[in-house]
Amino acid sequence: MNCREVLERLYEFLDAELNDAEKKDFAVHLEVCSDCLKYFKMEEELDRILKQKTRRCSDVERLKQRVLAEIDKMDRQSGSGSSRNVIYLLAPIAAAVVLTFVLLNLFSSSNQMSFNDLIGSYAQEHKKCVDRLKDFLIESQDPEEIRAALAHLGALPEQLFHSSAEITLAKAGEVRSSRGVEAHLEYLFSGENVSLFVLTRHSIDKSQFDMIEYNGKKIYFSRCPNFHYVLWENHNWQCLAVSRLDEEKLISFATSF
Amino acid sequence: MFRKKTKSHKTEFEREAMVHVEALYRTALRMTKNASDAEDLVQETLLKAYRSFDRFETGTNAKAWLFRIMTNTFINTYRAKQKESTSVSFDEVDDGYLHSQITGGVSESGDPEKDFFNKILDRDVVAAIEQLPEEFRMVVVLAFNEGFAYQEIADILGIQVGTVKSRLHRGRKILQKLLWDYAHQAGISTERTEQ
Numbered sequence: 270m271n272c273r274e275v276l277e278r279l280y281e282f283l284d285a286e287l288n289d290a291e292k293k294d295f296a297v298h299l300e301v302c303s304d305c306l307k308y309f310k311m312e313e314e315l316d317r318i319l320k321q322k323t324r325r326c327s328d329v330e331r332l333k334q335r336v337l338a339e340i341d342k343m344d345r346q347s348g349s350g351s352s353r354n355v356i357y358l359l360a361p362i363a364a365a366v367v368l369t370f371v372l373l374n375l376f377s378s379s380n381q382m383s384f385n386d387l388i389g390s391y392a393q394e395h396k397k398c399v400d401r402l403k404d405f406l407i408e409s410q411d412p413e414e415i416r417a418a419l420a421h422l423g424a425l426p427e428q429l430f431h432s433s434a435e436i437t438l439a440k441a442g443e444v445r446s447s448r449g450v451e452a453h454l455e456y457l458f459s460g461e462n463v464s465l466f467v468l469t470r471h472s473i474d475k476s477q478f479d480m481i482e483y484n485g486k487k488i489y490f491s492r493c494p495n496f497h498y499v500l501w502e503n504h505n506w507q508c509l510a511v512s513r514l515d516e517e518k519l520i521s522f523a524t525s526f
Numbered sequence: 527m528f529r530k531k532t533k534s535h536k537t538e539f540e541r542e543a544m545v546h547v548e549a550l551y552r553t554a555l556r557m558t559k560n561a562s563d564a565e566d567l568v569q570e571t572l573l574k575a576y577r578s579f580d581r582f583e584t585g586t587n588a589k590a591w592l593f594r595i596m597t598n599t600f601i602n603t604y605r606a607k608q609k610e611s612t613s614v615s616f617d618e619v620d621d622g623y624l625h626s627q628i629t630g631g632v633s634e635s636g637d638p639e640k641d642f643f644n645k646i647l648d649r650d651v652v653a654a655i656e657q658l659p660e661e662f663r664m665v666v667v668l669a670f671n672e673g674f675a676y677q678e679i680a681d682i683l684g685i686q687v688g689t690v691k692s693r694l695h696r697g698r699k700i701l702q703k704l705l706w707d708y709a710h711q712a713g714i715s716t717e718r719t720e721q
Contacts, residue, residue: 323667
């Protein structure tokens with residue numbers, strides 16, 4: 270290493286980020302260059318002082334007790350009464366059914382006005398559902414399905430959600446519209462910003478969506494005042510995501526599968 | 527259909543996550559800049575973590591996982607409340623700033639470097655870190671407070687390792703200038719001969 274490199278990588282050395290060969294190079298230069306050595310000594314000492322001063326302990330016993338008490342409270346609430354849970358479970362399914370129904374009818378008719386109206390009312394319902402869902406973890410009984418779903422969750426870009434902790438997962442089930450068309454909602458992921466519906470054994474008419482080619486993938490896109498929609502295929506699944514995110518983020522969501 | 531939170535579930539959570547409360551709080555303090563927000567932030571983080579603890583794989587990095595939840599929570603919830611208080615212009619801080627100040631000064635004991643280091647107070651360090659613009663403050667706090675590796679910091683904040691490296695470099699230089707200024711304002715570091 271020369272002087273410039275040593276000064277550039279000095280903090281990496283102090284933070285133990287250099288590998289053995291680099292560390293050796295670094296040390297060799299300090300042995301032969303007194304200017305760099307002097308500079309290094311100053312930085313090293315200051316770094317030691319700063320790290321030592323910021324790593325002071327603080328008493329968090331009270332805070333720990335407070336959090337544990339909150340956890341107990343939460344456990345008691347989630348354990349109380351299955352009838353209440355059913356309501357929470359039904360709400361998102363109901364919304365999903367409404368949406369599916371809306372879509373099924375919608376794409377077979379050519380009434381563009383009612384599309385936006387219906388989507389608007391869905392938007393409100395969507396928010397309520399996500400709010401309720403946040404407090405509950407709902408899961409499928411089938412370990413295969415859970416694994417498959419979690420594998421997808423892991424691949425989602427973090428910044429789409431407040432945190433991965435807030436993504437809730439549900440298995441919704443069979444849906445039948447009044448027109449007798451069967452749809453199968455495999456999963457419902459709800460984050461703060463995105464709801465994802467996976468529909469199989471059913472194909473949505475894409476004529477009202479804009480088509481975008483993205484990295485060789487065909488993505489269908491539509492928008493209304495509050496929400497954006499993307500529709501895409503993943504293996505044999507048809508996926509529909511509804512979100513308040515901007516277009517670019519929603520498309521990156523879709524392509525992350 | 528609903529997973530029941532069992533007694534053992536909570537015990538495991540205490541073992542995996544609650545041991546990091548102190549670390550979380552220490553970092554939360556520097557993020558939010560006040561004790562009451564920091565406590566709320568830590569509590570919110572742990573409750574979120576507990577709710578999704580089923581999906582946490584035992585044996586993986588619980589600390590980094592918790593810090594990621596906390597960082598995201600902070601960015602989304604608390605940051606809106608923050609005021610950027612700094613009016614210091616950091617653009618002109620060059621890499622050799624501190625070094626040239628120290629070597630160019632005269633001091634009481636004849637060792638300006640030692641004088642300066644001895645005068646760095648705990649509260650100066652806190653104030654300087656809190657004065658850092660947020661993008662630098664986050665990486666500095668994660669590296670200094672907890673000694674996270676660059677890759678861990680990158681994962682926690684969702685940024686590139688190269689970005690961690692450059693922000694940490696720049697953040698340190700700004701810190702040095704701030705600490706020097708504090709010491710200088712207190713009239714302790716250098717006494718230059720009259721102009």
